[in-house]
Amino acid sequence: MERSLETRVSQAVDAWLRWLPRWEPATHRGRRSPCSRCFGSPVLTAAGIDTDTPHGVQHGLSTRIKTIVDQRVATYTANNLPLLQSELDQQAARNNARSYRPREDLGPEFDGLPLDPEPEPGAPFLFTIADFEAEAAQETPPLPPLSEEAKQSLRREVHLADAFANDVGREVCRLLETHRQRVRAAVSEYVDPQIDAMLKELTSSLDAPFDPRDFGA
Template sequence: MERSLEAQVSQAVDAWLRWVPRWAPATHRGRVAPCRRCLGSPILSAAGIGANVPHGVQHGLSTRVKAIVDHAVAEYTARNLPMLQAELDHQADRNRSRAYRPAEGLDPEYEGMPLDPDPVPGAPFLFTIAGMADEASAELPPLPPLSDEAKAALRQEVALADEYANMVGREICTLLLRHRLSVQAAISQYVEPQIEAMLAELSEALDSPFDPDTP
């Protein structure tokens, strides 16, 4: 598995490196809630991406790596955890029957991001994308009930899947250490100059009202 995992990590980093030159600072208002996928992520730390790097840059890599973990866990579950696999199959069939699935098919940079911007006080939305998705989900029939014994067995299989995911995540962190220099070089070349330009522009905007030479 290690060689295959190493190749997947290299491909994910290479894809992120090809994307970074297209990154630009967001012009919309920042979100209040932190991203649970990126905040304090050991994956990002192993890759050499610090907390001061813009979230969009972080998210582009963390999402690509999460896809590797999810794929590995899916294969492990299919081979070893029949009850959990059956529940996932039921959920997948249920999801496919939804008429509206706005969170699917997104580029890695947008996966897991909120579907709607934060509301502005005093200016409520007429509708939200997340609200329409919830309405589509509410129309689906519930999953079949489980006995207490089945619930206990399912919890045990979920714990095994989580343990395997943690193991894969630790291995990926080790593999990412080999890519730190290229990741940090891309941030220095493409991200930091844009941030410095924004700070310089902000500084000029703040200083100009107090400049005696300003008319």
């Protein structure tokens, strides 16, 4: 029997809470553009971590919740939207035929993020993972063309899938609000102290930028 939406949301939060103690602040440069999955996400608002929380912490939760919504929509599509399901099956077969698929089997904390770091100004990469992925995509044959009638039908089914996804998303947000207290408590316990320590270290560096021993003190 399929697990209820309430159970799946609770299990996703539990999995995120088990991962959170292993989180550490990133040491590499930040991204130049906001994450499309997390920026303005109603999921993060419902969970109470939409502001003043590092993106890595947010992304681990938003990705887990997105998986739940995607799986619900996939089941609805398979049962009710045959034309859209056929297109998705063809696209999946096309993707599986690629010789290089770097986005597969990524953990929730990395899924959906750019494959490559931001390049240093004036120092372009010799090659990138994204370039290899694009080359592999070009090797696979394109999907067969659709008639105008099929395109219209497909647009209607896509609209129905989007409407269903929105309904599931709203219910997921409602369920997440019931977990807000323990989500916030975990952030206060595992994340905030690390951020405070970084700020303290930065403040100390700014207050004493030079070692007094350099001046014979």
